Structures are given as C-alpha cells and as structure tokens.
Amino acid sequence: MASDRIFGAVVTLVALAYVASAMQIQTSFMADPVGxxxxxxxxxxxxxxxxxxxxVKPDPDPEWPVLATFGSLAxxxxxxxxxxxxxxxxxxxxxxxxxxxxLSYQIEPRAGRAVLAGVGLSIGLFLIxxxxxxxxxxxxxxxLTG
Numbered sequence: 573m574a575s576d577r578i579f580g581a582v583v584t585l586v587a588l589a590y591v592a593s594a595m596q597i598q599t600s601f602m603a604d605p606v607g608x609x610x611x612x613x614x615x616x617x618x619x620x621x622x623x624x625x626x627x628v629k630p631d632p633d634p635e636w637p638v639l640a641t642f643g644s645l646a647x648x649x650x651x652x653x654x655x656x657x658x659x660x661x662x663x664x665x666x667x668x669x670x671x672x673x674x675l676s677y678q679i680e681p682r683a684g685r686a687v688l689a690g691v692g693l694s695i696g697l698f699l700i701x702x703x704x705x706x707x708x709x710x711x712x713x714x715x716l717t718g
Contacts, residue, residue, distance in 0.1 A: 573630045580627025584620050591616035644678055651675065663712040664701075669694035 594612035651674050658667035673690025677683065701707045 573632060573634070575636075576630030576634055577627050580623045580625070580630065583623030584627060585623075587616045587619035587623055591620065648675060648678065661713060663714075664698055664709045665694050665711045666713075668697060 591613055594609055594616060597609045597612070599607045599609065651671055655667050655671040658670075669690045671690070672693040673686045676689040676693075677686035680686070698709060698711060702709050702711075
C-alpha cells in the first residue's frame with residue numbers, strides 16, 4: 573500500500589514537471605489555435621491525475637510483477653532508445669521495422685508474425701506520415717538513395 577502511495581506521488585511530481593517544461597515551448601504568432609503545447613500539457617495533466625488517484629486510493633494488496641517482466645521492460649526501453657538514435661542515420665523504414673518486430677515478438681513470441689508485423693507497421697506508418705500528414709520523412713539512409 574505504501575509503495576502505491578510513493579509511486580503515485582512520484583508520478584504526480586514527474587507529470588507536473590513535464591507540464592512545466594511543456595509550458596516553456598515557444599510558439600510563433602502564426603501557429604494554429606491548438607499549438608504545439610496542447611498535447612504535451614494534456615498528457616502531463618492526465619498523468620498527474622492518474623498519479624494522484626493512485627496516491628489517494630492505493631491498491632490494498634498490490635501484486636508486483638515477476639523479475640522477467642522488469643527484464644522485458646528494460647529491453648523495450650533499450651530498443652526504443654536505440655530506435656531514437658537510429659532514425660536519423662538509417663532513415664525511417666529500417667529502424668521502425670526492426671523496433672516494431674522486436675516489440676511485437678515480446679508481445680507474442682512468434683518470429684514470423686513479429687517480422688511481418690514490424691515490416692507492415694513500418695510501411696503503413698511511413699505512408700500515413702509521409703502522404704496523409706505530409707511529414708518530411710526519409711525512408712532509407714542517404715547512402716542507399718544516392
């Protein structure tokens with residue numbers, strides 16, 4: 573019970589710091605009415621609310637996950653950090669396919685399906701981001717495209 577209260581308090585404090593940092597985002601006068609601040613502030617407010625609920629009304633008998641779950645979470649964090657660093661030099665498609673495949677394999681350990689999900693997600697997201705949303709994504713490394 574005390575662990576839930578501590579966790580809720582920490583989540584609330586981190587969320588409030590996140591909202592404070594989101595408030596520092598500079599916007600131009602030509603920005604749309606919603607602006608780039610709205611989404612991060614909304615996420616931070618929801619996280620703060622959830623943290624407060626956990627702190628005020630903790631689970632009377634919390635069950636901690638087994639050690640293997642923490643290993644899976646650590647692997648996912650390492651993969652996502654690697655993904656963030658790989659995007660610029662390797663383009664969008666290759667790192668996204670690899671990352672999505674690894675994370676899909678963690679959800680359901682079937683290699684064939686994980687690779688198909690990773691490649692499909694990579695191509696699908698690229699098409700959505702590039703053509704529907706008009707983002708300037710680079711599909712492959714510059715060395716492959718010339």
